Amino acid sequence: MTLQDKWEELADIKDELAVRDWFMGTSGNLAIKVHDNPMEFLVTASGKDKKKRTAEDFLLVDADGNPVENTHLTPSAETLLHCAIYRETNAGCSLHIHTVANNVISELYGDKGSVDFQGIELIKAFGMWEEDAILSIPIVPNYAHIPKLAEEFTPYISADKGVILIRNHGITVWGKDGFEAKKLLEACEFLFQYQLALHQIHSK
Ligand SMILES: CSC[C@@H](O)[C@@H](O)C(=O)COP(=O)(O)O
Ligand SMILES: [Zn+2]
Secondary structure, rough: HHHHHHHHHHHHHHHHHHHEEEHHHHEEEEEEEEEOOOEEEEEEEOOOOOEEEOOOOOEEEEEOOOOOOOOOEEEEEOHHHHHHHHOOOOOOOEEEEEEEEHHHHHHHHHOOOOOEEEHHHHHHHOOOOOOOOEEEEEEEEHHOOOHHHEHHHHHHHOOOOEEEEEOOEEEOOOOHHHHHHHHHHHHHHHHHHHHHHHHHHHHH
């Protein structure tokens, strides 16, 4: 796959997430690995309106998150989180979005440090097929200093696919490719909306 192929793959994912209105207020950032040796990935340029598709949506960065070529574009402020994922795993794509549902869930369960899902079909998106399987999503504090946030985040990057919530901030998922990462993201947002609906009924 060429750089152009990867660019198009990420741009298509960005368009799909934009249709869902998952980039409110320019929030969110996306990344896709282009190659190993040296490891380089495309990441969204910081502060852009991610609902628009332009030739300046992404830039190529190295394993430390520095642009590979001279550019006036700035890599996403949260590039270090994507760097951590590609350093720790064989993931090919990582996606970060802010939604009301993921923010409220992260606040509701933030003191507990994780939110668990059991007995609900969509955890199968994570490859959990057993009836008693539990999907446990870690919730980390939202440090404003991104190197500190990345330090807090890294211990929870334990497999080639996964998910982490950042409290009152958003969600990051990663998978072997764009298809898998998007699948996990959609499954998580379904689970969060389900959990919030249940909370509402129980609190009546
Ligand atoms: C404008 S609020 C969102 C940002 O602070 C940040 O959390 C985010 O997700 C987008 O930042 P960006 O630098 O555009 O990748
Ligand atoms: Zn963010």
